[in-house]
Amino acid sequence: MDTSSIDYWLTDMDGVLVHENKAIPGAAELIEQWHRQKKPFLVLTNNSIFTPRDLSARLARSGINVPEEQLWTSALATAAFLKDQAPGGSAFVIGEAGITTAMHEAGFVMTDVDPDFVVLGETRTYSFEALTKAIRLINAGARFIATNPDVTSPSAEGPLPATGAVAAMITSATKREPYVIGKPNPMMFRSAMNKLGAHSKRTAMIGDRMDTDVVAGIEAGLHTVLVMTGIADDAEIARYPFQPKWVLQSVADLLDKDTSKGDSKTKKDS
Structure with missing residues (x-):
């Protein structure tokens, strides 16, 4: 080749x-x-759970040298897309450090009061209260974004429900399909x-x-x-x-x- x-x-x-x-x-x-x-x-x-720094450290433990600036996650891609769509906008974010850090660095305000977007990322602890809030905000007009479509993620005990599966539940409740970035x-x-x-x-x-x-x-x-x-x-x-x-x-x-x-x-x- x-x-x-x-x-x-x-x-x-x-x-x-x-x-x-x-x-x-x-x-x-x-x-x-x-x-x-x-x-x-x-x-x-x-994966939108981890920050580039987290992933760089994980790869280093495996003997692979990838600086954090050379990692690109669905969380970073989501934040870049939304910054282009609505600079200085607001979002209700469900997820962990990977997506919340990326959204902060993109200049977004995190709020559960009339946000421009509901952003669904991956987390090991999906909250029923947060999902209920997301459904209500989407029904009230917030635009629905998902970081990636993966329906399961691996764990030592077996597959876990991931962003795509939870997005399908929100879609069922709101009749709104997310725009998926990953x-x-x-x-x-x-x-x-x-x-x-x-x-x-x-x-x-x-x-x-x-x-x-x-x-x-x-x-x-x-x-x-x-x-x-x-x-x-x-x-x-x-x-x-x-x-x-x-x-x-x-x-x-x-x-x-x-x-x-x-x-x-x-x-x-x-």
Whole structure:
């Protein structure tokens, strides 16, 4: 595969760089290669619970060096979108530090009195009182925003209800669909490219999911790379009418030849 035309890189985190908080072989080396080559990159995640500082520390514990300014979350993308829509606006926010910090830094006032927006993020402790307030505010005219569409999130005990599942409950009560910022909305990638000052023709997205990473990358006009270290397999790839530009066994296949001898399985070369 020829990546000489790619100047900017976006990559998913879970299933691409880490799995259950352990670095996937080749991930730390690829990040170091980008640092060494001064390749602009961002690590993306739909998770809106954690701040970039939290995620940088989590990756560091796995042996992967990603400074906080090179992390882009659905919370940051949501805050950037709303700052463009209504600078200095107000919002009723359900979520944890990731989304509340991003909204504060974007200049929003947090309020439960006639807000411009109701913003639903992910939290481990959804409050019935807060959800009731959100429903009433949306019915009163607040615009409904969700950071991401994921219906479950993992935990040691098993899946937990996440933003998408709770958004569906609010929609059922209000008859209002949220505008969802995170993947597979290509806006997540476009906002990341804006942060990098990148052009789509020279940017690649690495992911492990056909239904989020690959489809959003295609719709954003990016080169798409699917790695087989997450949930995708050959049967999963075959289910979709679209295909990634490249399919690799892991990110190790992106290492320079003098760094790794990983073999790639290329869907299409250019």
